[in-house]
């Protein structure tokens with residue numbers, strides 16, 4: 001009994017691993033405050049080339065009263081971000097589970113991306129970084145400093161793999177069979 005049970009467990013583990021590979025965060029809805037121009041460019045799947053003009057294929061606005069909210073299709077454990085921003089401003093990305101309470105890492109601000117951090121002298125720049133496993137269903141982007149001419153060219157996240165429910169069922173079934181085999185061996 002030993003060998004077939006181990007083989008089955010290995011198979012179940014392999015299935016679980018393959019089912020857990022999808023780690024891109026999907027957006028269910030993206031909303032922008034009233035004075036954000038062409039907000040769809042912030043989630044069309046295209047990162048503008050670096051040095052692209054700040055109003056070309058971007059969501060853009062002036063001043064510091066606007067925000068964009070990205071709602072995910074489920075709760076994710078976020079591990080990485082990529083964002084295209086106008087190079088000479090400072091932005092914050094905050095996270096929420098309910099779309100009401102913002103700032104999930106213990107501070108009001110979850111990510112700060114500062115003007116001049118990148119290597120671009122004009123226009124759009126892409127910033128990337130790891131996130132310390134924040135569970136969230138919403139992300140909010142705001143400009144908090146700079147020249148008041150702000151833009152988001154794209155925002156995307158990666159998340160820790162989450163096994164599908166069917167994978168849990170398969171794993172439990174596999175463990176049950178292994179346990180059954182162990183009991184059979186103990187009886188023999």
Ligand SMILES: [Ca+2]
Pocket residue numbers: 040041042043044045046047048057153154
């Ligand atoms: Ca885009």
Ligand SMILES: [Ca+2]
Pocket residue numbers: 054086087088089146147148149150151
């Ligand atoms: Ca600017």
